[in-house]
Amino acid sequence: MKTVVVVGNGMVGYKFCEKFVAKASKEAFKLIVFGEEPRPAYDRVHLSEFFQNQDAKALEMAPREWYAEHGIELITNARVSDIHRNSKTITTTADATYTYDYLVLATGSLPFVPPIEGVEKEGVFVYRTIEDLEHMMAYANKLKAVNPDAKAAVLGGGLLGLEAAKAVMDMGLEPHVVEFAQKLMPRQLDIRSSKVLQVKLESLGINIHLNKATNQILGDTAITGMEFGEDDTLDVDMLVISAGIRPRDDLGKTCGLDMGVRGGITVNNKMQTSDPEIYAIGEVALYNHMIYGLVAPGYEMAEVAVSQILGETEVLMSEDIDMSTKLKLIGVDVASFGEPFMPVEKGHSILFENKTKYLYKRINVSHDGKTLLGGILVGDASDYNILHQMYLNGIPLPENAEDLILGTRADGGSVFGSAMDLPDTAQICSCESVSKGAICEVVKSGECNSVNDVISCTKAGTGCGGCKPMVSDLVNETLKSLGKVVKETICEHFEYTRQELFGIIKVKKLQTFNEVLDACGAGDGCETCKPLVASIFASLYNDTANKEDVIQDSNDKFLANIQRNGTYSVVPRIPGGEITPQKLMVLGQVGEKYNLYTKITGGQRIDLFGAQLNDLPAIWKDLIDAGFESGHAYGKSLRTVKSCVGSTWCRYGMDESVSFAIDLENRYKGLRSPHKIKGGVSGCIRECAEARGKDFGVIAVEGGWNLYVCGNGGATPKHAVLLAEQIDNETCIKYLDRFLMYYIRTAAPLMRTAAWLEKLEGGIEQLKAIVIDDSLNLAEELEHDMQGLVDAYECEWKQVIEREELQSRFKHFINSEDRDDNIVFVPMRDQIMPEPWSTN
Amino acid sequence: MDTILTGLQPAFQPDHVKVWFKAAKVSDFPKNGGACVKYKNKQVAVYYFERKDQWYACQNACPHKLEMVLSRGMIGDDKGIPKIACPMHKKTFSLVTGENLNGDLDAISIYPVKIEDNFVYIGFSE
Ligand code: SRM
Ligand SMILES: Cc1cc2nc3c(=O)[nH]c(=O)nc-3n(C[C@H](O)[C@H](O)[C@H](O)COP(=O)(O)OP(=O)(O)OC[C@H]3O[C@@H](n4cnc5c(N)ncnc54)[C@H](O)[C@@H]3O)c2cc1C
Ligand code: SF4
Ligand code: FES
Numbered sequence: 001m002k003t004v005v006v007v008g009n010g011m012v013g014y015k016f017c018e019k020f021v022a023k024a025s026k027e028a029f030k031l032i033v034f035g036e037e038p039r040p041a042y043d044r045v046h047l048s049e050f051f052q053n054q055d056a057k058a059l060e061m062a063p064r065e066w067y068a069e070h071g072i073e074l075i076t077n078a079r080v081s082d083i084h085r086n087s088k089t090i091t092t093t094a095d096a097t098y099t100y101d102y103l104v105l106a107t108g109s110l111p112f113v114p115p116i117e118g119v120e121k122e123g124v125f126v127y128r129t130i131e132d133l134e135h136m137m138a139y140a141n142k143l144k145a146v147n148p149d150a151k152a153a154v155l156g157g158g159l160l161g162l163e164a165a166k167a168v169m170d171m172g173l174e175p176h177v178v179e180f181a182q183k184l185m186p187r188q189l190d191i192r193s194s195k196v197l198q199v200k201l202e203s204l205g206i207n208i209h210l211n212k213a214t215n216q217i218l219g220d221t222a223i224t225g226m227e228f229g230e231d232d233t234l235d236v237d238m239l240v241i242s243a244g245i246r247p248r249d250d251l252g253k254t255c256g257l258d259m260g261v262r263g264g265i266t267v268n269n270k271m272q273t274s275d276p277e278i279y280a281i282g283e284v285a286l287y288n289h290m291i292y293g294l295v296a297p298g299y300e301m302a303e304v305a306v307s308q309i310l311g312e313t314e315v316l317m318s319e320d321i322d323m324s325t326k327l328k329l330i331g332v333d334v335a336s337f338g339e340p341f342m343p344v345e346k347g348h349s350i351l352f353e354n355k356t357k358y359l360y361k362r363i364n365v366s367h368d369g370k371t372l373l374g375g376i377l378v379g380d381a382s383d384y385n386i387l388h389q390m391y392l393n394g395i396p397l398p399e400n401a402e403d404l405i406l407g408t409r410a411d412g413g414s415v416f417g418s419a420m421d422l423p424d425t426a427q428i429c430s431c432e433s434v435s436k437g438a439i440c441e442v443v444k445s446g447e448c449n450s451v452n453d454v455i456s457c458t459k460a461g462t463g464c465g466g467c468k469p470m471v472s473d474l475v476n477e478t479l480k481s482l483g484k485v486v487k488e489t490i491c492e493h494f495e496y497t498r499q500e501l502f503g504i505i506k507v508k509k510l511q512t513f514n515e516v517l518d519a520c521g522a523g524d525g526c527e528t529c530k531p532l533v534a535s536i537f538a539s540l541y542n543d544t545a546n547k548e549d550v551i552q553d554s555n556d557k558f559l560a561n562i563q564r565n566g567t568y569s570v571v572p573r574i575p576g577g578e579i580t581p582q583k584l585m586v587l588g589q590v591g592e593k594y595n596l597y598t599k600i601t602g603g604q605r606i607d608l609f610g611a612q613l614n615d616l617p618a619i620w621k622d623l624i625d626a627g628f629e630s631g632h633a634y635g636k637s638l639r640t641v642k643s644c645v646g647s648t649w650c651r652y653g654m655d656e657s658v659s660f661a662i663d664l665e666n667r668y669k670g671l672r673s674p675h676k677i678k679g680g681v682s683g684c685i686r687e688c689a690e691a692r693g694k695d696f697g698v699i700a701v702e703g704g705w706n707l708y709v710c711g712n713g714g715a716t717p718k719h720a721v722l723l724a725e726q727i728d729n730e731t732c733i734k735y736l737d738r739f740l741m742y743y744i745r746t747a748a749p750l751m752r753t754a755a756w757l758e759k760l761e762g763g764i765e766q767l768k769a770i771v772i773d774d775s776l777n778l779a780e781e782l783e784h785d786m787q788g789l790v791d792a793y794e795c796e797w798k799q800v801i802e803r804e805e806l807q808s809r810f811k812h813f814i815n816s817e818d819r820d821d822n823i824v825f826v827p828m829r830d831q832i833m834p835e836p837w838s839t840n
Numbered sequence: 841m842d843t844i845l846t847g848l849q850p851a852f853q854p855d856h857v858k859v860w861f862k863a864a865k866v867s868d869f870p871k872n873g874g875a876c877v878k879y880k881n882k883q884v885a886v887y888y889f890e891r892k893d894q895w896y897a898c899q900n901a902c903p904h905k906l907e908m909v910l911s912r913g914m915i916g917d918d919k920g921i922p923k924i925a926c927p928m929h930k931k932t933f934s935l936v937t938g939e940n941l942n943g944d945l946d947a948i949s950i951y952p953v954k955i956e957d958n959f960v961y962i963g964f965s966e
Binding site: 493517523524525529531549553554558565566808809816820837 | 907914915918920930932
């Protein structure tokens with residue numbers, strides 16, 4: 001049995017193990033892996049996600065048990081300190097000695113810390129490991145506790161620096177990026193695109209300082225600022241250094257392997273170092289005089305080293321390494337591929353720039369206009385994948401190459417054709433080197449039948465994830481070509497999409513869930529299809545949730561949101577956030593009478609929590625008697641239309657945003673939809689109502705309202721996009737009717753407007769055509785249907801308190817007036833809260 | 841009406857029933873939904889599947905967070921197995937075996953149900 005010792009258990013070291021065990025027989029080889037970090041290898045590329053969830057396990061490439069299961073001895077918390085080439089042994093800092101037949105160095109790199117005076121000060125960090133992030137977070141929390149306006153700078157405006165800037169911003173610190181060069185991402189962007197990116201980042205609240213050479217870090221023990229030149233300083237309370245990487249090559253140096261002049265262990269195209277029994281892969285390896293700071297080349301190196309050790313000597317490292325990159329996470333699209341900058345002797349550039357929309361696109365094409373050599377995308381990188389593929393595969397360009405960045409201006413058809421047009425050799429997932437051929441093959445062979453199958457079987461999309469849309473296109477197209485229908489059906493009870501079921505129910509005028517099951521379903525239904533059918537009924541007939549309460553989602557069934565301890569919340573509608581002092585007092589009285597925890601919500605209204613099921617009708621009776629209505633805080637329906645104070649009071653207001661918000665909220669209240677809908681109306685572009693963070697947003701401008709659609713906050717925030725400009729109230733309502741009704745008819749279940757627009761073929765332009773130009777000849781029908789729903793509105797809580805037979809469900813027991821005696825409240829800041837759950 | 845026995849947990853055969861508790865009239869229960877019955881200090885969720893004319897009963901506490909809420913959940917079937925989805929986080933449980941169908945929570949207790957003279961009875965072993 002031969003022993004392979006791997007030094008370093010990072011991304012590439014892990015990938016080596018994974019590829020090795022997939023090929024080698026357990027009996028012939030023993031794999032021993034040393035990792036200096038306390039935990040098994042994790043996904044450094046997605047390191048920043050740690051800030052959101054602090055879940056180190058979620059980042060693991062494979063759990064510790066995986067190594068054991070595959071017969072790999074993983075020794076973490078252990079640093080290899082010496083290589084003895086004569087005896088073919090290594091020793092660790094704990095003085096343990098191990099013998100190897102082959103040695104693989106995958107020690108990665110360290111962040112480069114420039115020798116600036118004061119870098120050792122407290123509050124200066126690097127950004128590479130989970131521990132680095134933990135320390136940063138602890139420090140940031142300490143800072144914020146004493147100073148809510150604390151600032152943090154990132155030294156270095158490269159790919160990683162910008163990611164770090166976003167991270168410190170998310171930590172609640174004021175972010176600053178300090179870059180030595182005259183542009184951001186100097187290796188990927190040209191000056192113009194850097195400028196566009198800069199404007200965009202500044203609009204997000206990230207401060208950019210270019211052309212700054214840092215001389216000194218100021219402060220006694222902890223950092224208080226940075227000094228660039230005389231009288232040129234920046235006050236900051238924390239600093240993250242992201243100024244490049246240095247290969248961790250000391251092991252190679254001390255045992256006399258060939259090294260690069262500026263570091264890195266030299267390897268040939270077999271990944272062998274100058275000692276043929278020692279291999280180096282990943283960020284420590286110097287190949288073609290270069291260190292490649294990306295995972296994709298590292299993974300290829302792992303593949304090559306595995307093959308070479310196992311005797312597949314024909315597998316060699318590619319000559320050209322693709323350095324195309326796409327920035328992730330920061331909330332702005334940036335990508336660059338191939339040759340981003342173009343020497344004139346090679347070809348020409350085609351440029352498009354629109355700073356007001358933060359857009360910049362550049363492609364570089366050969367002199368004969370036939371091949372794509374590279375390019376840069378800022379602001380909209382949605383075509384990155386396909387452009388990147390065209391570049392990699394030398395796919396001939398369309399006649400008007402500019403269409404690639406401007407879109408066709410002729411009617412019909414996309415410029416790109418389909419992913420299916422790519423050659424089989426096209427590498428779709430560069431992290432895992434999965435070709436188009438491989439993806440289509442597993443589908444054709446019947447091995448895989450869905451995108452998820454393909455991802456788990458080929459590993460495509462499991463690296464940076466950038467290729468996922470393409471993988472899914474390929475899988476779906478291949479399935480289609482095999483005559484297999486690809487349909488996102490609702491569940492096992494209905495073989496239809498929501499849109500199809502909507503059509504069936506509408507045409508057949510079905511009225512109850514049983515009728516729908518009888519007409520086109522199977523079984524008893526479930527928690528997926530029942531609420532969906534309820535939502536379709538509501539959209540067609542505006543039935544309230546009282547009509548068939550057993551098919552409503554739990555919150556709709558009880559017309560209230562269930563809380564941690566099984567009690568409910570009560571949210572009356574306060575249209576536009578406007579409320580009379582009188583009504584405000586009623587809310588206070590009701591809260592006091594029923595001992596409800598009272599809070600002002602993020603939607604400009606008041607939430608009363610902790611109501612027991614048995615009390616809900618009585619509480620609502622009090623509220624309705626005082627003129628309130630249900631706020632539908634529990635429904636997939638219109639929530640609130642948020643407003644700012646507008647021209648009635650505000651010195652900047654251009655129009656009466658409150659009046660219009662109230663009109664809109666009252667028009668669409670109770671409107672059930674695939675997901676919740678929120679609106680906002682701002683009186684001017686200062687946008688105090690955050691209208692562009694809503695499913696529909698209206699902003700007063702000179703000459704009318706601008707109407708924006710398809711934005712949201714929540715888990716995946718999106719700004720709404722402009723649908724129409726300078727329109728009057730009436731037109732705005734007309735467009736909104738059409739837009740909302742079209743969304744309600746065509747969206748998938750639980751799909752908010754932003755995700756829906758993303759899926760809508762033709763995007764916002766198509767939506768404009770439908771809503772404004774009536775390209776589908778549907779406008780009248782949509783308006784008519786909406787008016788029908790508006791006219792059919794009834795407050796569902798009013799129905800309940802007026803009709804006794806609807807009240808029976810608001811009892812905890814069917815055979816007793818008792819309440820649930822398991823409910824326990826504990827005091828909190830003069831109010832109550834549920835007793836916390838003992839488990840999580 | 842004849843006795844309809846459904847929802848038998850293997851460990852709890854109807855012959856072990858010592859007490860048939862007369863819970864409420866059939867017409868008090870919602871069709872295709874659930875309601876909670878109080879028996880001594882127990883809370884039992886009872887469901888009526890109208891399409892198949894079948895009744896099931898289980899504990900009202902969801903093993904996930906131990907809140908007394910299962911009776912307020914939504915019923916349905918998973919490949920023919922009648923199930924209940926908890927209203928809190930939609931964990932689903934078989935109403936035949938009590939097993940957690942979409943996770944690895946503990947199984948819930950199931951109780952036998954019979955209908956006599958338009959009354960719903962639930963069987964207890966004590
Ligand atoms: C009460 C409130 C928080 C607060 O104390 O301020 C709240 C509370 C809840 N939100 Fe929210 N959200 C509240 C404002 C918001 C906002 C802010 C806003 O509306 O301006 C957002 C982000 C904006 C947006 O939606 O685009 C927000 C994004 C969410 C999301 C994420 C939606 C998404 O698309 O990612 C959920 C989860 C969901 O709907 O699936 C959610 C779900 C919930 C639920 C319903 C969770 C649940 O199922 O129990 C909470 C119910 C509380 C209750 O019982 O009433 N809440 N929630 C706010 C009620 C506003 C209102 O008056 O109706
Ligand atoms: C925040 C961040 C974002 C990134 N984003 C991207 C991206 O979007 N796309 C992309 O392609 N790349 C990205 N990268 C780069 C990518 O993470 C690296 O290219 C990749 O991790 C390199 O893998 P490696 O195994 O060579 O090195 P590492 O992952 O650094 O692993 C080396 C391991 O070896 C250990 N080690 C070192 N010396 C010894 C020793 N003597 N004994 C024992 N163990 C030792 C180290 O502790 C370390 O765990 C990002 C990096 C960071 C930090
Ligand atoms: S942010 Fe999360 S925890 Fe807070 S109210 Fe909304 S859903 Fe609940
Ligand atoms: S409490 Fe029942 S699923 Fe969470």
